[in-house]
Amino acid sequence: MTTEFDLIARLRSLATHPAARGLNDDAAVLSIGGQELVVTHDMMVEGMHWLTGQDMADVAWKLVAVNLSDLAAKGAQPIGLVLGQMMGADDDRFLEGLAEALTAFEVPLLGGDTVGATTGPRALGLTALGKATHSPVPSRSGAQPGDGVFLVGTVGGAMMGYEALRDGTGGETAAYLRPQPLLAEGQALAPFVSAMMDVSDGLLLDASRIAYASTVTIDLDPSAVPLGAPESRRDDALRWGDDYALLLTARPGAKLPDFAWPIGKVLPRGKHALLLDGNPPADGKPLGYQH
Numbered sequence: 001m002t003t004e005f006d007l008i009a010r011l012r013s014l015a016t017h018p019a020a021r022g023l024n025d026d027a028a029v030l031s032i033g034g035q036e037l038v039v040t041h042d043m044m045v046e047g048m049h050w051l052t053g054q055d056m057a058d059v060a061w062k063l064v065a066v067n068l069s070d071l072a073a074k075g076a077q078p079i080g081l082v083l084g085q086m087m088g089a090d091d092d093r094f095l096e097g098l099a100e101a102l103t104a105f106e107v108p109l110l111g112g113d114t115v116g117a118t119t120g121p122r123a124l125g126l127t128a129l130g131k132a133t134h135s136p137v138p139s140r141s142g143a144q145p146g147d148g149v150f151l152v153g154t155v156g157g158a159m160m161g162y163e164a165l166r167d168g169t170g171g172e173t174a175a176y177l178r179p180q181p182l183l184a185e186g187q188a189l190a191p192f193v194s195a196m197m198d199v200s201d202g203l204l205l206d207a208s209r210i211a212y213a214s215t216v217t218i219d220l221d222p223s224a225v226p227l228g229a230p231e232s233r234r235d236d237a238l239r240w241g242d243d244y245a246l247l248l249t250a251r252p253g254a255k256l257p258d259f260a261w262p263i264g265k266v267l268p269r270g271k272h273a274l275l276l277d278g279n280p281p282a283d284g285k286p287l288g289y290q291h
């Protein structure tokens, strides 16, 4: 079967419009009437993105939050959502969670499409539209040797929440069930960054994506990464994903807000796109989550 990586590589030859940013970014950026429209779409599938039996109010919240996180990473202000919904037994709870998210993030639902569920897992899609607050809109491709690498937020919290839910331990689940898109932080950072993305698929994999898109090497200090998990789970927390922190690079001396935490440096592109304390990551262990 084709992997996500291979399929996106093949889609790239079809997505040649400059707004598609070579399918190397969190969102498309369309210039319209002197303004920039930021467009993203993320899907969630039962069993893959949420556990069967979970409260659908949390699923609706997360569907909104993960899409707004892509807007946050581009410093964009949300202007509307378009929902692709597959109906199911607990649509009332889905609507309640959706209403909560629309209120919390002050974003209007503009439309969508509804289909009847057949057998098999449910899938949900959401398109988020945003307005850039800073031009140029931060990309994944602007990191330069000499830049610092920074994280806003923590990693590992969603992994801990997922495990608590799966194992019924009663542990903290909010980071997994109700992630918070860092919209205000992304907008505050946009003028100062050389590259920015959200870390949905795991910090190490997403850092390597900035490295590839920018043709640089990123050298991370794993011990400096702020965790939402116990220290004993640090290595897993760097790879699991679903955390929706912001990963960014900035020129030396850039006046970053103090919530941006230094976790590494950008080097000229060497043999490896990603280094951990100067060494290539161990072979055979995935850097992050890939479909």
Ligand SMILES: Nc1ncnc2c1ncn2[C@@H]1O[C@H](COP(=O)(O)OP(=O)(O)O)[C@@H](O)[C@H]1O
Binding pocket: 008, 011, 020, 022, 023, 024, 025, 026, 027, 028, 041, 042, 070, 200, 201
């Ligand atoms: N089925 C698809 N059709 C067109 N573009 C896609 C498809 N799947 C992914 N992409 C694009 O590939 C790039 C990487 O996607 P992805 O890794 O899902 O980004 P993100 O983690 O920000 O959601 C993005 O530019 C996205 O728009």
Ligand SMILES: Cc1ncc(C[n+]2csc(CCOP(=O)(O)OP(=O)(O)O)c2C)c(N)n1
Binding pocket: 042, 043, 047, 048, 049, 050, 051, 066, 162, 200, 201, 240, 241, 242, 289, 291
């Ligand atoms: C039930 C369940 N199993 C496993 C995971 C782990 N997981 C699934 S998708 C994902 C990464 C993010 O999903 P993706 O569809 O790649 O989002 P995108 O990068 O497109 O924003 C992770 C960590 C999960 N969140 N829930």
Ligand SMILES: [Mg+2]
Binding pocket: 041, 042, 043
């Ligand atoms: Mg995506």
